[in-house]
Amino acid sequence: MPDSVMQNSFHLDAVPIRLERCGKTFAGGARALEPLDLTIRGGETIVFLGPSGCGKTTTLRIIAGLESPDPGGRVLFGEEDVTALPIERRNVGMVFQSYALFPNMTVAENVAYGLKVRKIARADRGRRVEEMLDLMHLGEFAGRRIDQLSGGQRQRVALARALVVRPRVLLLDEPLTALDAKLRDSLRLEIDRLLRGLGITAVYVTHDQGEAMALGDRIVVMAKGRVAQVGTPREIYYQPADGFVADFIGTMNRLGGMARGGTLSIGSATLPWSGPEGAVELLVRPEDLALAGEADGHLGGTVAAAVFLGDRTRLVVEPADGPALTVDAAGRSELGRGDRVWLRVDPARVLAVP
Amino acid sequence: MRDLSHRRGWGFWLQLGFTLLVCALLTVPMAMSMLAGLTANYFVGLKSGLTLRWVDEVLRVYSGTILLSLQIAFACLACTLVLGVPAAYALARRPGRIARLVEELLMMPVAIPGLATALALIVTYGGVGDLRGSWLFILIGHVLFTLPFMVRAVLAVMGSIDLTTLEEGAASLGAGFLRRFATVVLPNCRSGILAGSLMVLTLSVGEFNLTWLLHTPLTKTLPVGLADSYASLRIEIGSAYTLVFFLMIVPSLILMQGLSRRGRPSV
Numbered sequence: 001m002p003d004s005v006m007q008n009s010f011h012l013d014a015v016p017i018r019l020e021r022c023g024k025t026f027a028g029g030a031r032a033l034e035p036l037d038l039t040i041r042g043g044e045t046i047v048f049l050g051p052s053g054c055g056k057t058t059t060l061r062i063i064a065g066l067e068s069p070d071p072g073g074r075v076l077f078g079e080e081d082v083t084a085l086p087i088e089r090r091n092v093g094m095v096f097q098s099y100a101l102f103p104n105m106t107v108a109e110n111v112a113y114g115l116k117v118r119k120i121a122r123a124d125r126g127r128r129v130e131e132m133l134d135l136m137h138l139g140e141f142a143g144r145r146i147d148q149l150s151g152g153q154r155q156r157v158a159l160a161r162a163l164v165v166r167p168r169v170l171l172l173d174e175p176l177t178a179l180d181a182k183l184r185d186s187l188r189l190e191i192d193r194l195l196r197g198l199g200i201t202a203v204y205v206t207h208d209q210g211e212a213m214a215l216g217d218r219i220v221v222m223a224k225g226r227v228a229q230v231g232t233p234r235e236i237y238y239q240p241a242d243g244f245v246a247d248f249i250g251t252m253n254r255l256g257g258m259a260r261g262g263t264l265s266i267g268s269a270t271l272p273w274s275g276p277e278g279a280v281e282l283l284v285r286p287e288d289l290a291l292a293g294e295a296d297g298h299l300g301g302t303v304a305a306a307v308f309l310g311d312r313t314r315l316v317v318e319p320a321d322g323p324a325l326t327v328d329a330a331g332r333s334e335l336g337r338g339d340r341v342w343l344r345v346d347p348a349r350v351l352a353v354p
Numbered sequence: 355m356r357d358l359s360h361r362r363g364w365g366f367w368l369q370l371g372f373t374l375l376v377c378a379l380l381t382v383p384m385a386m387s388m389l390a391g392l393t394a395n396y397f398v399g400l401k402s403g404l405t406l407r408w409v410d411e412v413l414r415v416y417s418g419t420i421l422l423s424l425q426i427a428f429a430c431l432a433c434t435l436v437l438g439v440p441a442a443y444a445l446a447r448r449p450g451r452i453a454r455l456v457e458e459l460l461m462m463p464v465a466i467p468g469l470a471t472a473l474a475l476i477v478t479y480g481g482v483g484d485l486r487g488s489w490l491f492i493l494i495g496h497v498l499f500t501l502p503f504m505v506r507a508v509l510a511v512m513g514s515i516d517l518t519t520l521e522e523g524a525a526s527l528g529a530g531f532l533r534r535f536a537t538v539v540l541p542n543c544r545s546g547i548l549a550g551s552l553m554v555l556t557l558s559v560g561e562f563n564l565t566w567l568l569h570t571p572l573t574k575t576l577p578v579g580l581a582d583s584y585a586s587l588r589i590e591i592g593s594a595y596t597l598v599f600f601l602m603i604v605p606s607l608i609l610m611q612g613l614s615r616r617g618r619p620s621v
Contacts, residue, residue: 064526089528094522100520102523102537102541
């Protein structure tokens, strides 16, 4: 039911965002963001992902209008250059990690705030607030004070407050970070459902790769003020641009190999190979390493640790030489510390870094 | 109930006794003084009977000082609100060494003896127009003395809430600076503003050090009149004066406490 309501009566414009040479140097000379060019398509959910201090929040704040880019940088919403406009004149919706709800107002008053600022007539305002509270399953809390709500409810109020004014773009700054794990999952699903239903252009900042993969149409991985890679979650996961991205997203194994004349030698095995020649570093996901018998295995090693995760057992295998490898085995696997195992590598699923 | 009283050992009674003793130490002199204001003849003692004669005389002779004290206190409150709240806001929003330095400088009038401040004011502004003879001169001294208390009280509350994010939230919804200040900043600093106001009112009404030097025979405030009457009149009059002072300040204290309690979010 809520989905159909959203698609019929509450659908927002999909405005593209363009960042042109947007850099940020703070007073004192610290470079928070190297000049960045990026186009966010209308209706797309883009996630800025990276460790703290990577420039992702600065980028979001430049889009929001809470920071201005260094001279020469431009921010465009559609065809309109909004670089000089402060946040209050950009018509954006923003959701903060710390909610930023007004403690001096009730839930309904919080949601009505933006409409009041826009001088929407009282009757219309009341109707829109009610509609939005229902959409966010907050109807029964309309008269509550903010300090009477749980963290999850607060963040839903923050979303309602940001969306009720029908913003051009929705900006979310680590909205789930302050919540506990279970709540995070359910609210993430709710946000995902909302963003798909609304069709709004959304920019989402997080340091949590799980959130990024689940929500993003595209992910912008950032490190030290630079964009490390822009791509769909699959591209980021399976074709990481460099070692940093590979390590930051999921678990990645590193293997030393030697490629020569169309073959690749790993350990004692030789495989057909079409990648770069010479000594290469190979990146392999745990799920792309398979347990095998001694006859068809490529690499031998000893189990150093086995962690039962229910659906699978995660093994840490120490080969004769080189760093330890992480491998996923079946959940019912009986393998344990000290067992001797053989691993198979699928060369088609291996990424080579020269 | 019985279980609880069983557990009360000698430590409890010792603490209770000590607390009551300290309370008595503070309240007995006040009570004695106020009682003296109601006694027909203090030297004879209570057996001379109780009377409102002295209170009546104080109200008749000193009503001018009482009104002036109230006038100065509320004018002082208005000035400290207008100056202090924006000052606290500016200090709260600007974290840095200069802001901290200004904060410390603001406390200077508290650290310097009132007499010295008053003397400095007289030396500097005493010759400006009619200022020396005007109640505004006392007001200036009071504002100087009470402003730090207002700034500190408001700043303390501003520091305890995430003002920057609240304002960013309001701005993201389209609110310009003045609207943000009026609808988000001020209401959320209410408890600090009320506490500061309470402080300013009581400090101003009771201020003696500065006022004693700044006043003229025509601009006497209540505490100055009190000192005069103690020095030159019967002790009953001075005591009745204390009683009047007390009756005047207590309702406003209770009122403001009530206001600040109502301002707190109900849980």
